[in-house]
Amino acid sequence: MIDPFGRDVKYLRVSVTDRCDFRCTYCMAEEMTFLPRSEILSLEELDRVCSAFVTKGVKKPRITGGEPLVRRNIMWLFERLSRHMDSGALEELTLTTNASRLSQYAKALYDCGVRRVNVSLDTLDPLKFTAITRWGKLEKVLEGIEAARNAGLSVKINAVALKGLNEDEFDRMIAWCGEEGLDMTLIEVMPMGDVSDERIAQYLPLSLVRSRMEKNWKLEDIDYQSGGPARYVRIGETGRKLGFITPLTHNFCESCNRVRLTCTGTLYMCLGQEDAADLRTPLRQSEDDTPLNEAIDAAIARKPKGHDFIIDRRNNEPAMSRHMSHTGG
Ligand code: SAM
Ligand code: SF4
Numbered sequence: 001m002i003d004p005f006g007r008d009v010k011y012l013r014v015s016v017t018d019r020c021d022f023r024c025t026y027c028m029a030e031e032m033t034f035l036p037r038s039e040i041l042s043l044e045e046l047d048r049v050c051s052a053f054v055t056k057g058v059k060k061p062r063i064t065g066g067e068p069l070v071r072r073n074i075m076w077l078f079e080r081l082s083r084h085m086d087s088g089a090l091e092e093l094t095l096t097t098n099a100s101r102l103s104q105y106a107k108a109l110y111d112c113g114v115r116r117v118n119v120s121l122d123t124l125d126p127l128k129f130t131a132i133t134r135w136g137k138l139e140k141v142l143e144g145i146e147a148a149r150n151a152g153l154s155v156k157i158n159a160v161a162l163k164g165l166n167e168d169e170f171d172r173m174i175a176w177c178g179e180e181g182l183d184m185t186l187i188e189v190m191p192m193g194d195v196s197d198e199r200i201a202q203y204l205p206l207s208l209v210r211s212r213m214e215k216n217w218k219l220e221d222i223d224y225q226s227g228g229p230a231r232y233v234r235i236g237e238t239g240r241k242l243g244f245i246t247p248l249t250h251n252f253c254e255s256c257n258r259v260r261l262t263c264t265g266t267l268y269m270c271l272g273q274e275d276a277a278d279l280r281t282p283l284r285q286s287e288d289d290t291p292l293n294e295a296i297d298a299a300i301a302r303k304p305k306g307h308d309f310i311i312d313r314r315n316n317e318p319a320m321s322r323h324m325s326h327t328g329g
Contacts, residue, residue, distance in 0.1 A: 001056050001296075003269075003303040011258035012058045016046060016074060017066040018263050022098050023134035024122075026160055026189050026202055030134060041265045043073060045283055047080040049261065052292050054084045059091040062118075066263070069101040078112040085113035092116065096158070100136060102144030106151035117148055118185075120158045123166045124176055132165060145180075157184040163204040170209060171216055178238025185230050185243035190271075206246045229256065247272070253306030259299070267296070269303035 001009040017040065023030050041049065050061055061081065068074060084090040095109070096118040109117070121141060123129050129138035148155050157177060161167065170186070177184045186209060189202045213219060218236030226232075230243030253270075260268045265280030277299035282291035 001058075001300045003300050005254075005303070005305055007255070007257045007303070008057070009257050009259055009300055009303070010057060010059045012050070012053050012061045013258060013260045014046065014050060014061055014063055015065050015261065015263045016043075016063055016068050016077065017071040019070055020065060020067040020098070021070050021100055022067065022136045024120075024136075024160075025132055025134065026162065035264060039264045041263060041280060041283070043071075043077045043080075045265070045280075046077055048289070049265065049279055049283055049292065050077075050081060051084070052289055052296060054089050056293070056296060059089075061090070061093060063093075063095040065096075067098050067100070068095055069097055069105055075105065075108050075112070078109060078114065082112040094118070096120065097144075098133070098136065099141040099144035099148070103140075103147035106144070106147040106153060109148075110151045110153055114153060116154045116156065118156050118158050119145055119148070120160075121145075122159045122162065123169055124172060125169065128165065128169075132162065155182055157182050158187060159184060160187045160189055161204045161206060161209055162189065162202050164201070167204055167209065170213060174213070174217060174235060174238065174240075174242065177240050178235065181240070183241040183243070185245060187245045188247060190247050206244045210244065256306075259303065267299050269299055270306070272306075273304050275302065275304065 003009055019034050020028065022028075023032070050058075053061070063074075063077070065071070071077075078093070081090075081093055085093055090113075093112065093114050094116050095114065097120070099117075099119045099121070102117070102119070119141070122132050124138070126138040129136060129141075145155050157173070159166065159170075159173060161170075166173075173184065176182075186206055188206050189204070210219070219233040219242070220236060222232050222234050222241070224232040224241060226243070229247070230245045232241050232243045234240070235242055256270070260271060261279070262268070265278065265283060267277040267279050269275060269277070277295055279292060279295050279299075282295045285291050
């Protein structure tokens with residue numbers, strides 16, 4: 001799938017649910033209205049649409065949400081998708097999770113061919129963890145990470161940089177990742193969805209985080225590319241990689257070869273643009289995949305060149321009205 005700017009679309013992020021057992025302050029409001037079940041793709045439909053993308057050249061689907069592991073019977077989808085690992089059509093099958101249920105599923109995920117998971121963890125302080133996630137327990141997440149590693153999965157930590165919340169913790173987290181042998185990526189807060197906390201109050205530029213870190217750690221720029229938008233450095237003292245995702249201060253669109261499918265079957269060709277394609281209608285219209293394939297081709301043909309995120313400082317309005325838990329991070 002080559003888009004109009006010559007980018008070969010190989011990554012598909014698939015949100016399998018908009019629900020979650022946490023309520024992270026930057027992602028969701030405490031009171032959320034979730035979508036009615038009839039609007040959500042069934043697991044069979046998710047398998048069909050993912051498989052259509054695999055046939056078209058997607059090599060690395062990432063299952064996400066909401067929290068993917070709260071979707072009932074989610075392992076059925078991983079088991080189905082594992083056939084594309086067995087056939088060699090997929091290079092990898094991965095997921096992004098809050099790890100609250102990872103201890104329960106780690107072994108089964110490994111058995112389906114999953115080898116890497118991204119775990120979102122913004123702090124190592126149990127009280128702060130509950131303040132940020134509202135409903136989460138740090139202990140469960142650490143247990144999940146341990147279970148994943150015991151099952152043979154490699155774990156990468158994703159942490160959102162939050163002003164006044166975890167900005168004093170990055171040294172501790174770098175040291176912990178070094179001890180545990182984990183890579184980490186820091187993410188700038190993106191202006192997505194209307195959440196109750198003030199977005200500008202949470203925004204912390206990673207350029208500032210990096211310059212503070214340089215006082216304590218040796219950061220060497222490296223060429224490593226994960227296929228995503230992160231820029232990486234190696235931490236001299238620990239040897240681990242540290243990624244920076246800076247959607248607001250740096251434009252990473254030129255190399256963007258990913259598209260995102262929501263749990264309702266809407267395909268977003270860019271995280272920061274409203275244009276989207278409805279894949280649920282062609283999916284439900286016919287058991288034959290022809291209308292679905294045509295809709296996918298038409299969508300890729302209008303993947304935009306880039307996004308235009310801005311935090312609206314006067315009105316504190318999100319630049320994008322949909323929540324990250326809907327689009328799938
Ligand atoms: N529930 C899973 C989790 O937390 O890993 C998967 C879905 S979550 C939406 C995916 C990623 O998006 C997480 O790493 C989360 O921290 C990040 N995220 C959510 N809202 C965000 C925002 N407004 N800005 C930046 N990152 C955000
Ligand atoms: Fe749930 Fe992930 Fe959003 Fe946190 S970031 S509320 S864990 S979907």
